[in-house]
Amino acid sequence: MxxxxxxxxxxxxxxxxxxxxxxxxxxxxxxxxxxxxxxxxxxxxxxxxxxxxxxxxxxxxxxxxxxxxxxxxxxxxxxxxxxxxxxxxxxxxxxxxxxxxxxxxxxxxxxxxxxxxxxxxxxxxxxxxxxxxxxxxxxxxxxxxxxxxxxxAVPNMDGLELASKVSTEDTYFVGDPESTIKIAVLDYGVKRSILQCLAERGAYLKVFPGKTPLEEIMAWEADGFFVSNGPGDPAAMDYAFPVVRALIDDERPAFGICLGHQLFALASGIPTYKMHHGHRGVNHPVINTKSGLGEITSQNHGFGVSPDAINANLDKIEITHQNLNDKTIEGIRIIGKHAFSVQYHPEASAGPHDSRYLFDQFINEILNYKNQSL
Structure with missing residues (x-):
């Protein structure tokens, strides 16, 4: 029994x-x-x-x-x-x-x-x-x-630096070593499917720990830079700001996702803020302000980029995507630079694949840069 x-x-x-x-x-x-x-x-x-x-x-x-x-x-x-x-x-x-x-x-x-x-x-x-x-x-x-x-007694998420706790401890490679496209990935908690989306498009990736010195990243001579998603308060990541700013200022294309998006803003003088309860799910509607097309997106973030600060700096930063529910900033491009970012997760694991074109966009910008450099 x-x-x-x-x-x-x-x-x-x-x-x-x-x-x-x-x-x-x-x-x-x-x-x-x-x-x-x-x-x-x-x-x-x-x-x-x-x-x-x-x-x-x-x-x-x-x-x-x-x-x-x-x-x-x-x-x-x-x-x-x-x-x-x-x-x-x-x-x-x-x-x-x-x-x-x-x-x-x-x-x-x-x-x-x-x-x-x-x-x-x-x-x-x-x-x-x-x-x-x-x-x-x-x-x-x-x-x-x-x-x-x-x-x-639990610490408040506001002001908590967590990215260094989930970043890789050692560099590693993803993709085809014979590829002509090399992308340096700054890992603050990157998802495997994001790396796969880049590798599937022919890129060879070297993934660096989040606190890697800029000199070491540049020494690999990548064709483009990717700044990953990750946890915690981006404003608490003082160590990341000068590195990300240098990647933005470099002539090679740079792409940021989620935490990377927030770091692009902070490195450009745009503050972030703690959201009331954040965006987490696979059904968040976003408008691409350039194409006018809507995207259903996968999101996971509790911090956002200040819309007021963005709107006061439209000569420096262009808004490329906006949330259709609450009008929060979902994507930006740094004017005069080859750098852009989105707040959501375009690889969508899990979620719809509406936004995977952003990986194609990044690869195409790298190819254009390489062709112009010949």
Missing amino acids: NIQTAPKVAHLILEDGTIFKGQSIGIEGTTSGEICFNTGMTGYQEVFTDPSYFGQILVSTNVHIGNYGSMAEDDQSDGVKISGFVCRNFSKHYSRQLGDGSLQDYFEKNQVVGISNIDTRALVRKIRTEGAMNAIISSEISDEKELLKLVK
Whole structure:
């Protein structure tokens, strides 16, 4: 006779004292971080392994999570980067033929603490109304006063430098060594699919740690520069500003995504700000101000580029993309330079492929530069 034990109780407590009780998923333990939500209906494994989520507890707005299991090739980095996970219905069984394990097994392997069976609609409405805040999940501590004390001590994301914690420690290469296109990648938490999108277009990439000295980057004599996505507050990355400014000022093309976009702005004297609750999902509409075409985009960011500062510097910076929901700045080009950036993730893993033309644009700008240099 099989004896089923009752699910382990878990607590989710927000820094304002709001308490949710549910069931433990993943491993038993305690974890904390800034709580945020993602509106995507699929692609949860790509989201879990996106380094841009480092230091955050993720809430899924989709009701059912885990029903297609996990598959190793979906990982966007060397493992799960979220601090914890929150969902409504968690499935320990999966039906995808290509899957190599359940999400529960995947969470146990990656040491993820999570909670299910809570009212995620109420939680998301609270975040949307009151803004981003810190939270704690625990399946080992039941004292709510103790948990509230612990969450009060969690550092605020505003002012927190995290990119150096997820950047590669050593340089490495991606793509065909015989390629005539060489791109230097500054890694602040780059997703594997972004590198693949560049390599698939014939580029040979050398990926540098985020704190690599400018001289070392330039010594490789690349044909273009890419500045990656990543977590944390971009304004706290003083070490990156002079390097990124030098890449912008160089005559070779430069492309930035997400955190890279914010660093392009900061290096150009445009401040960033902490958003109320950020953009995270695979269904965010963006208008390309040059073509007039709309794009459905994949996004993950809690900081933005100041629209007021951009509009006061339109002689230096051109707005190329804008969010159709809240008019935030989604793309810029530095006037007089071969440098452009977007706030969203055009590789879209997970998400629609509307914006992959940006990789073609970057490669074409590199080819034009090389042809003009002959």
